[in-house]
Amino acid sequence: MPVLAMRDHRPAAGMRLLVRFGSVGIVATILYAALAAFFARSEWIGLAPVEASFAAYAAAALFSYLAHKSFTFMSAGPHRSEAPRFLLLTLTGLAVAYAAPSLLTVNLGLPFVVPVLVTCVVIPALNLLVLDRWVFPERRRQDDGPV
Incomplete structure (x- = not known):
């Protein structure tokens, strides 16, 4: 069973993962x-x-993709399964970035800053979760190691 840093209850490991994710x-x-x-x-x-x-x-x-695979999540999984998953996640993020302004400004009449902020918060949070749990589920080592 792969070791998932986000599931690790050690605060330091989770913080290192967030720093690497943010850096990339x-x-x-x-x-x-x-x-x-x-x-x-x-x-x-x-x-x-x-x-x-x-x-x-x-x-x-x-x-x-390459930086998250090798640096953020240190995945040992094969490109043939991880790359298509990453592409699907990236396309989903693009769809949200396209749909949010349409829905929130055109349909709901909110200022443009609202969908931009929603996109800036929702997409990275969703990406972190999906990258950790689905795209790069296989870690190279048990210890999350230093940043």
């Missing part, structure tokens, strides 16, 4: 922003803004 998220966000700007502004590449954003998001998602 911050780096992926910076990578996305830098690549989107580069792809859109580069005369050599010169993508339209939507294409630049999509390409940057794909690159940041690939980085996230």
Whole structure:
């Protein structure tokens, strides 16, 4: 049975997991922003803004998958099962980011900041839970180890 850090009742192990998770998220966000700007502004590449954003998001998602697998969750599971699960989770996050503004601003008349905040809170929390329990359930070692 795999050892799941989130299920571990040791506060230090859970905190180390949160720090690693947050670190990967911050780096992926910076990578996305830098690549989107580069792809859109580069005369050599010169993508339209939507294409630049999509390409940057794909690159940041690939980085996230590899970093979460090897650093955050230290998974020993095979790519053939974990990569499709990660892709499904990523697409679910995109769907929420698309649907939340439509539902909360258009249908309920709330200010735009509400769906943005909901997305910023719900998606990372959902990702942490699903990555831990479903995408990367196999750990390489018993001890969660230091950050």
